[in-house]
Amino acid sequence: MTKVPMTEAKVWPTSNADACIRCATCMAICPVSRVTPLFPGPKQAGPGAERFRRPGDPSVDSWIDLCIGCHLCDMVCASGVNISELNLLAKAKYLDEKGRPLRDWLLTHTYLYGWLGSLFSPVVNWLLKNSAIKWMVEVILKIDRRRQLPGYQSPTFRQWFRSHHSKGDRRIAYFYGCYVNTNEVEVGKATVEVLEANGFEVTLPAQECCGIPMLGNGDFKGARKMGLQNVPNLLKTIRSGSEIIFSSTSCGHMIRHEYNRLLGIPGSEEVAEHIFDLFEFLRNLKESGSLNTHFKELPLKAAYFAPCHLRSLNIGLPALEILRLIPGLQLENIDADCCGLGGTFGFKKEKYEISQEIGKDLKQAIDRSKPEIVLTDCEGCRLQIRHLTGLKVLHPVQVLRDALLQRTDEEMG
Amino acid sequence: MDIKTEVLIIGGGATGTGIARDLSLRAIPCVLVEKGDLASGASGRNHGLLHSGARYAVSDPEAARECISENRILRRIAGHCIEETGGLFISLSEDSPQFRERFLMACEEAGIPTALYSRDQALELEPELNPDLLSAVKVPDGAINPFELVRANAKDAERHGAKLLFHTGITSLLIDQNQVRGGLALDLLSGEDYKIEASFVVNATGAWVNQVLKLAGLRIDMALSKGSMLITNQRLNQRVINRCRPASDGDIVVPNETVSILGTTSVRSEEVEDFEVTPPEVSLLLTEASRMIPAIRGARLIRAYAGIRPLFQSGGTGGDRQISRSFALIDHGERDGLKNLMTITGGKLITYRLMAERTSDLICRKMGVDVSCSTHLKPLPVVAESLRPKDRLQKIAPGGEVLCDCELVRREELEEILETMQFRDIRDILHRTRLAKGTCQGGFCVYRLLGLLHESGLVKESPNKVLKAFLEERWKGIRPILWGGALKEEELIESIYKGIFNLKDSVEFGVGSSE
Ligand SMILES: Cc1cc2nc3c(=O)[nH]c(=O)nc-3n(C[C@H](O)[C@H](O)[C@H](O)COP(=O)(O)OP(=O)(O)OC[C@H]3O[C@@H](n4cnc5c(N)ncnc54)[C@H](O)[C@@H]3O)c2cc1C
Numbered sequence: 001m002t003k004v005p006m007t008e009a010k011v012w013p014t015s016n017a018d019a020c021i022r023c024a025t026c027m028a029i030c031p032v033s034r035v036t037p038l039f040p041g042p043k044q045a046g047p048g049a050e051r052f053r054r055p056g057d058p059s060v061d062s063w064i065d066l067c068i069g070c071h072l073c074d075m076v077c078a079s080g081v082n083i084s085e086l087n088l089l090a091k092a093k094y095l096d097e098k099g100r101p102l103r104d105w106l107l108t109h110t111y112l113y114g115w116l117g118s119l120f121s122p123v124v125n126w127l128l129k130n131s132a133i134k135w136m137v138e139v140i141l142k143i144d145r146r147r148q149l150p151g152y153q154s155p156t157f158r159q160w161f162r163s164h165h166s167k168g169d170r171r172i173a174y175f176y177g178c179y180v181n182t183n184e185v186e187v188g189k190a191t192v193e194v195l196e197a198n199g200f201e202v203t204l205p206a207q208e209c210c211g212i213p214m215l216g217n218g219d220f221k222g223a224r225k226m227g228l229q230n231v232p233n234l235l236k237t238i239r240s241g242s243e244i245i246f247s248s249t250s251c252g253h254m255i256r257h258e259y260n261r262l263l264g265i266p267g268s269e270e271v272a273e274h275i276f277d278l279f280e281f282l283r284n285l286k287e288s289g290s291l292n293t294h295f296k297e298l299p300l301k302a303a304y305f306a307p308c309h310l311r312s313l314n315i316g317l318p319a320l321e322i323l324r325l326i327p328g329l330q331l332e333n334i335d336a337d338c339c340g341l342g343g344t345f346g347f348k349k350e351k352y353e354i355s356q357e358i359g360k361d362l363k364q365a366i367d368r369s370k371p372e373i374v375l376t377d378c379e380g381c382r383l384q385i386r387h388l389t390g391l392k393v394l395h396p397v398q399v400l401r402d403a404l405l406q407r408t409d410e411e412m413g
Numbered sequence: 414m415d416i417k418t419e420v421l422i423i424g425g426g427a428t429g430t431g432i433a434r435d436l437s438l439r440a441i442p443c444v445l446v447e448k449g450d451l452a453s454g455a456s457g458r459n460h461g462l463l464h465s466g467a468r469y470a471v472s473d474p475e476a477a478r479e480c481i482s483e484n485r486i487l488r489r490i491a492g493h494c495i496e497e498t499g500g501l502f503i504s505l506s507e508d509s510p511q512f513r514e515r516f517l518m519a520c521e522e523a524g525i526p527t528a529l530y531s532r533d534q535a536l537e538l539e540p541e542l543n544p545d546l547l548s549a550v551k552v553p554d555g556a557i558n559p560f561e562l563v564r565a566n567a568k569d570a571e572r573h574g575a576k577l578l579f580h581t582g583i584t585s586l587l588i589d590q591n592q593v594r595g596g597l598a599l600d601l602l603s604g605e606d607y608k609i610e611a612s613f614v615v616n617a618t619g620a621w622v623n624q625v626l627k628l629a630g631l632r633i634d635m636a637l638s639k640g641s642m643l644i645t646n647q648r649l650n651q652r653v654i655n656r657c658r659p660a661s662d663g664d665i666v667v668p669n670e671t672v673s674i675l676g677t678t679s680v681r682s683e684e685v686e687d688f689e690v691t692p693p694e695v696s697l698l699l700t701e702a703s704r705m706i707p708a709i710r711g712a713r714l715i716r717a718y719a720g721i722r723p724l725f726q727s728g729g730t731g732g733d734r735q736i737s738r739s740f741a742l743i744d745h746g747e748r749d750g751l752k753n754l755m756t757i758t759g760g761k762l763i764t765y766r767l768m769a770e771r772t773s774d775l776i777c778r779k780m781g782v783d784v785s786c787s788t789h790l791k792p793l794p795v796v797a798e799s800l801r802p803k804d805r806l807q808k809i810a811p812g813g814e815v816l817c818d819c820e821l822v823r824r825e826e827l828e829e830i831l832e833t834m835q836f837r838d839i840r841d842i843l844h845r846t847r848l849a850k851g852t853c854q855g856g857f858c859v860y861r862l863l864g865l866l867h868e869s870g871l872v873k874e875s876p877n878k879v880l881k882a883f884l885e886e887r888w889k890g891i892r893p894i895l896w897g898g899a900l901k902e903e904e905l906i907e908s909i910y911k912g913i914f915n916l917k918d919s920v921e922f923g924v925g926s927s928e
């Protein structure tokens with residue numbers, strides 16, 4: 001049955017809360033209810049609470065804001081209840097009514113000021129590390145001072161790419177996302193180099209922030225706006241005959257799943273069929289026998305962590321499959337559920353402790369494995385794991401790039 | 414433990430408790446006996462509709478006028494038992510426009526305020542309505558919680574000196590020289606029996622009136638009609654939705670807290686106690702109700718239940734829907750020469766107060782006392798502050814053990830209730846809380862309840878026996894709606910009881926009974 005829409009009709013997916021058989025499987029996996037009694041857990045917060053929500057009534061479920069949006073519940077529910085979606089809709093309603101703090105706006109609109117951060121990166125980065133500033137940020141913005149805010153890099157990835165001449169037999173487009181652009185340019189460079197080493201000419205379609213930070217904060221309108229800008233650009237690229245890859249599983253999850261199902265953005269279905277996770281794409285190359293596997297020996301002990309949004313893409317663990325081809329690389333898959341950062345969730349002062357508590361399992365699992373470095377496809381997980389363990393944390397593509405031999409003539413040919 | 418009193422009231426439904434309240438407010442001593450718990454007859458098995466009277470406006474103007482007048486009184490005196498939802502009578506393409514005109518006129522004549530809405534206005538208010546509707550008439554229908562209503566009457570009666578005995582049946586009437594002098598009562602739980610001497614006896618046993626009258630060798634002409642209802646897992650409508658056509662089966666959907674209730678059917682019945690909802694009734698209700706609210710087709714149902722209406726026949730023919738829904742007060746002294754015995758039956762839940770007033774007036778006349786009724790002026794007491802759905806939702810976090818996951822009943826809430834009430838069996842508790850009223854119908858929470866009762870030494874019988882009795886009762890309500898999601902959940906629940914509670918051999922489970 002459809003619930004009355006809050007902002008725009010037709011956008012909202014239908015609730016299938018009726019399908020819940022109350023088996024509580026989802027309760028066993030939810031990282032949040034595992035660590036805090038403040039959140040009643042997916043069964044209760046989603047299909048359970050749905051019976052109590054009345055369209056015209058003001059929201060009373062303030063705890064809904066604690067759902068981290070990891071989608072783990074959706075993945076274990078054998079009845080196919082759209083639990084996290086129900087939570088997100090309720091969260092949106094709650095925050096629409098209660099109003100969002102400036103902090104949330106800042107955390108979700110980095111795409112608007114990221115370039116400024118890059119431009120003045122030396123100053124900005126110093127400020128972000130300064131403890132007096134951190135104290136002020138905590139007091140005024142309620143961003144936890146124990147968090148290191150990500151630093152900015154200059155030039156941005158896009159600026160770097162402008163002077164880079166990509167060459168190859170076939171074209172592939174790259175949706176790099178905000179974070180690669182202003183904060184982890186290296187990941188972008190590595191992606192471009194790996195694709196080029198496989199004979200692709202990389203192009204960058206016009207793009208904006210995918211909108212997932214806003215969606216995670218229940219700002220459907222804001223998220224939809226980003227989608228409405230991105231989809232036509234991506235469609236143009238696709239219709240010109242190029243597939244698209246992404247290196248951030250969160251951007252990918254957003255474009256592939258939420259644009260269509262949750263946000264109903266026209267054309268998003270077609271985009272979803274032509275946009276791939278970077279390693280999923282490489283795995284396809286491998287399966288067709290065209291993956292460049294000229295790896296050098298890479299004696300390194302690494303741990304791999306699969307982000308929630310990779311799992312919700314339902315494509316297995318392609319990075320693991322590809323990296324395992326590298327000789328000498330010792331790679332252990334870390335068996336833990338969620339890093340706890342939840343995008344912008346863990347930055348918020350009132351949620352910091354919960355976020356840390358969730359991350360404990362992951363930290364312990366990494367500690368046990370004693371790796372030299374940790375690899376994971378999501379920028380949020382990378383930040384959190386650095387914060388939890390103090391280890392060096394990279395995107396798997398960075399290791400792949402390092403393992404690829406100098407491009408040989410025959411490959412160039 | 415023989416008892417002497419002025420008036421003996423038999424039956425603890427809305428009517429009986431209403432009479433007890435009315436008499437005790439007039440300072441007339443009375444004792445009420447009820448063979449089950451409060452509201453265990455039709456008063457606890459109805460549609461929960463606070464009629465505006467519109468449903469009867471065309472066919473039975475007298476009943477309509479009674480309804481609207483009592484509707485207004487109940488809003489005043491029993492606000493806490495009522496959700497003022499409002500109601501819509503919707504016309505679909507197959508419904509005659511002439512009927513709508515007659516309906517509007519009849520409402521006006523009965524004093525029922527109406528407003529005519531266009532299709533778009535109606536859809537804006539109730540988005541789940543059939544988009545093919547033509548128009549809707551707004552009326553002051555509402556939803557009423559019958560359990561709370563009956564409990565409030567009982568409490569007020571007790572406060573004013575009435576004595577109420579539950580799980581106690583009247584097994585024979587004391588008759589002396591064409592005059593009734595009381596009855597013999599049997600405590601059905603302890604087996605104890607005693608005499609209740611009274612100057613007057615009121616038979617307020619609803620569908621059972623002839624069984625009581627039989628004790629005096631009497632009977633009245635009465636038909637029994639079974640009405641079935643289905644409960645959806647979620648609340649699909651915010652207002653009561655009716656079809657704007659001559660009253661028929663399956664044409665009302667009443668919202669109630671977290672659910673919607675579809676009803677009703679009307680099937681002649683011989684049985685007062687042992688009846689079930691049949692598959693044709695389920696299909697009929699679904700077909701008819703989904704014409705009004707199409708989402709009902711795919712909606713999950715959580716329970717089916719039925720109640721028996723006593724239909725008093727003052728002569729005349731026609732279908733059961735044509736028999737007046739007004740009530741009958743019979744003075745057996747006048748009618749049969751057996752003095753001081755009265756029967757009050759028929760009517761509606763929401764006319765209980767008027768029925769009680771008329772009965773009490775009659776008793777006063779016979780007693781020669783002149784005190785007038787005040788039940789329409791004095792508000793009913795709040796028995797237990799019952800939480801509205803949104804309060805319950807708010808209260809579940811942080812922490813606090815939730816006993817019933819579906820209706821969000823916390824352990825704390827239940828412990829409070831247990832402290833303030835005397836209960837004699839588990840059903841008494843279930844009647845007083847939302848426990849077991851949700852999606853799983855007690856499948857997951859009743860064993861938790863038993864744990865709690867056991868911990869506090871409150872169950873004397875073997876808990877397994879109690880559980881078994883509960884499951885058997887529950888099964889009756891579940892069986893008619895077992896398909897899809899409900900069936901899946903039932904498999905899970907069944908395996909819990911068979912596997913963990915080892916009830917494999919003692920309870921006849923339905924889903925896997927082929928084993
Ligand atoms: C399907 C259905 C839907 C309905 N929907 C509505 C509605 O939406 N709105 C509305 O206003 N009305 C509705 N009604 C009508 C309403 O439920 C009844 O009119 C009302 O509940 C009658 O109350 P009562 O106290 O007269 O009878 P009951 O509630 O039946 O009470 C009679 C009591 O007498 C007890 N009893 C019987 N024999 C003995 C004995 N020997 N000793 C002691 N106790 C005894 C029984 O246990 C029972 O509790 C509906 C009825 C039905 C059947």
Ligand code: SF4
Nearest residue numbers: 020021023024026077
């Ligand atoms: S949402 Fe799914 S996993 Fe969770 S209790 Fe319901 S059916 Fe089970």
Ligand code: SF4
Nearest residue numbers: 030067068070071073
């Ligand atoms: S999305 Fe994650 S945090 Fe939210 S309810 Fe589901 S499992 Fe819990």
